[in-house]
Amino acid sequence: MVTIQNQSIPVIVDTDGGVDDALALIMALNSPQLDLQAITVVAGNINVDQAANNVLRVVSIVQADTLPIVAKGCEKPLVKPPFNAAGIHGADGLGELDQFKEADGTPRYPHLTIAPSTEDAIALILKTAQKYGDRLTIIALGPLTNLATAIQKDSTTMKTIGQIIIMGGAVTVPGNISAAAEFNFFVDPDAAQVVMESGIPLTLVGLDVAMKAPLPRQMVEENLQQRPSKITQFILDCTGIYMAFYRDNEGFYGCYLHDPLAMAVAIDASLVKTESLHIVVETEGRFTTGMSLADRRDRRDEKTNPPNVEACLDVDTERFFKLFNQLV
Template identity: 85%
Template structure:
């Protein structure tokens, strides 16, 4: 199989269907650099069935010419009990869209007429890995349960892919769900550690850079006024509860663009500065479960523990926000 230079890059997006996932999906669907082959879904922000519904909602709003496969995968973490973020993303994981009504009283977001594939997400991932090999990039926006399960099922096939771009972890900054851990790694630390040990090229887009990419409520509302479309209306609606959480807990009326930044790194890796590091994820810690521990010592041993991730440690925020605006709001 040959993929010509300058052709769009085949990608799979693995997502847990939250608000920033939706923004990242819109970016991907509007990006000429990406050829979105499939969207695989898992539990994380919300239950897997609702997460799949949220992905289909985004597809119905953006209405791309070709619908990618949407396939459901893991319903719970490998070992830990399920843990969700409904309190941050809304009960439906997408800002509680059923609250919005049109002028005539009908639902702004009516029942969907499209359904997910009957294929299993793990099979979809492995099939794409076989078909596209090292041309395939996977952009992981949620916990890594689907990808770890695919590695456990067929590690040799997964090692053929080009790269996994992971929204997760934190190298130099605190966690966001606990003092130690970022949410995705906290939800399924065992899966994250399996991916770290996989030998697949990994780029980590963690809190080090995600917290440098803010989107204010004012910008969202200005975009809606300036360019009133189905997409800008949806963004204003789905981000309401999410942004109110940050307003109430961090004094910032807006949100951080965690997942859109991971998508941007897939589109344009030059947006970030990375460091090659050896990383492990704590699975058993009493206080530190989900901690992404990177060896940054001067005397680290690259022979026995060679770097296994490219960790993003800085981002050109201005260029990123320009790309985000271009792909999401224009």
């Protein structure tokens, strides 16, 4: 059993509504340490409307005591055309849930009766930042378009927040959408660079640590057998297409817990080891768009380019999985 402190941290989760986002949201909704103020939604894995629907699906399944506000934000990246991951996460971004039926033939995941807030995600981010200041943590699980837009609109307010924990980037390992770039930074490199140079305290949970947290299909199946519930059934269902992608393309029947690891760092930062680095994001490279370039030279000039990111480079995988299993 992982010990979780009782003191709750006000958080916003900014998400693009994919499969690993859903697992991270389950953790957030079940974590006593996180006071989930709002879930803001951005285009990335899937379009923003479907992403918002996916978030509401997770919220309805978890049935938390207090429902967070769910608000839609940016429909496309700052500069680049939209790019999604439907081929990995399923056409609906959540494992194509329409395919699942109960024994009597009724849909296992019927049409939702709840809808997102009419409030704009950017306005909600800024309002929450004004309310909580340096107590607020934002956990960014998708492209950084919403956060960059908030910074461009009111950088003074955004600079008052405590920190942004970002699932994105790759410091010492290859990318996953190209040889150079991780998916979230590739989708909106311009937004990522706006956030990198914002002056806000940043923690980067990139592929360096995310690839050290593989979740085998067998573990998901066993979890459903041992702890049958709506949540464990949903996890088995929504991860099917996602895990099949890794099976067919990488020979590993399972998936990597990118977003849940970022959520875990918000709950317990001691799970990871970090290095203070100056990181920029390539926005115009022919082959390197979205690359997170860290200055790791022995002779780097920290006066000219001071560290702007705490980059996670190692993780206690065993402790992370204990926390993950406790919360899902």
